Amino acid sequence: MQNSLVPKEDTTLNLFCHKRTLDQRIDSIKINSATAEAEAKKAGEKLLRDKLAGLFKITDVINTFLKWGEETDKAIRGIKREKLFEQYLDLSDQNEAAISQLKEFLTNPSGNALFNKIIGIADDSPPDIELLQHLSAAMYHIVNSDFEALFAEHRHALAQIERLTPQALSILSDCASWPQFQLGTVSTVDGVVTSEWVEEFSEFYANNKGVRDHSVRLRIAHSVRELQNIRLIVAVQKEVNGPFTCLLTGIGNEIRKYIQR
Numbered sequence: 001m002q003n004s005l006v007p008k009e010d011t012t013l014n015l016f017c018h019k020r021t022l023d024q025r026i027d028s029i030k031i032n033s034a035t036a037e038a039e040a041k042k043a044g045e046k047l048l049r050d051k052l053a054g055l056f057k058i059t060d061v062i063n064t065f066l067k068w069g070e071e072t073d074k075a076i077r078g079i080k081r082e083k084l085f086e087q088y089l090d091l092s093d094q095n096e097a098a099i100s101q102l103k104e105f106l107t108n109p110s111g112n113a114l115f116n117k118i119i120g121i122a123d124d125s126p127p128d129i130e131l132l133q134h135l136s137a138a139m140y141h142i143v144n145s146d147f148e149a150l151f152a153e154h155r156h157a158l159a160q161i162e163r164l165t166p167q168a169l170s171i172l173s174d175c176a177s178w179p180q181f182q183l184g185t186v187s188t189v190d191g192v193v194t195s196e197w198v199e200e201f202s203e204f205y206a207n208n209k210g211v212r213d214h215s216v217r218l219r220i221a222h223s224v225r226e227l228q229n230i231r232l233i234v235a236v237q238k239e240v241n242g243p244f245t246c247l248l249t250g251i252g253n254e255i256r257k258y259i260q261r
Contacts, residue, residue: 080122080132087136088143091261101143110148115139117155121162130166134173138258157258160251163230168223171205172232172252173259179208180243183235193235193244198224201235201246227252 092098105111118135125131138161142154161169181204187195202221211217224246227233232252237244248256 076127077123080127081119083129083132084118084122084136084139087133088139091136091140105143105147108148110151111143114142114147114151114154114158117158121158124162125166128166130170133261134161134166134169134259137261141258153254157255160230160232160255161258164226165223167219168226169259171220171223172227172248172256173261175246175248175256177208178246179204180245181205183244186237186244188237191236191238193237197235197244198228201244 088102089095089098106115118139122132122135138158142150145154147154164172178201181197181201183193183197183200185195186193186197199221202217202224205224206217206220211220224233231249232255233246234249235244235246
C-alpha cells in the first residue's frame with residue numbers, strides 16, 4: 001500500500017550521485033595541485049614545490065576521501081533507516097496507530113534499547129533490502145508485544161537474527177514451502193537425522209523454487225548449513241522408509257515469528 005508518511009520515490013540505495021561529488025572533489029584537488037606546482041616552479045623554490053606537489057597533494061586527497069567516506073556512511077545510514085521505517089509502516093493498516101505505538105516504543109528505555117539493537121544490525125551490514133525487510137518485520141513484532149516484559153526474549157531473538165545472513169533468514173521464513181526429500185543411507189536417533197542431509201535438502205528446495213543458477217544453489221546450501229549449525233532446523237523421518245522433512249527447532253520457530261511478514 002502507498003503511504004503518505006514516507007517518500008514515494010524509489011529509495012534504491014544507489015549512491016551514484018553521491019559518488020560524483022567525490023569525483024568532483026578529487027578533480028578539484030588535481031587542479032589546485034597543478035596550480036600550486038606551477039607557481040612553485042615559477043618561483044624556483046624546490047622545497048616549496050616538493051611540498052605542494054607531493055605531501056600536500058596526498059594529504060588533501062586522503063582528507064577528501066576521509067570526509068567523503070564519513071558523508072557516505074551517514075547517507076547510507078539515513079537510507080537504511082528510511083527504508084526500515086517505510087517497510088514497518090507498510091505492515092500496518094492503521095498508520096496513525098502504528099506511529100503512536102512506535103513513539104511509545106522509542107521513548108521507553110527497554111524499547112529504545114531494542115530499537116538500537118535493530119539499527120545496529122542494519123548498520124553492521126551493507127545496504128540490503130532483504131535484511132531490512134526482515135528487520136522491519138522483527139521491529140513490528142516487537143513493537144506490538146509487551147516489549148518490557150519480553151525484553152530478554154526479544155534481545156535473544158535479535159542476537160540470533162544478527163548471526164544469520166539475509167538469505168538464511170529468508171529460507172527460515174519460507175518454512176511453509178520446504179519440500180520433503182529423499183536420502184540414501186542415513187543415521188537417525190529417535191527419528192532425527194544425525195548424518196549429512198543439508199546438501200540433499202538444499203537440492204530439493206532449489207528445484208522446488210525453480211532455481212537453476214549454480215552459484216545461487218550453492219548459496220542456498222550455505223544458508224541452510226547456517227541454520228543447521230546454530231540448531232534452528234533439523235531433519236526428521238516420521239515414518240520408516242518414508243520421506244524426510246526439514247523442521248524448525250523450538251528456537252527456530254521462535255525466530256520465525258519475528259521475521260514472518
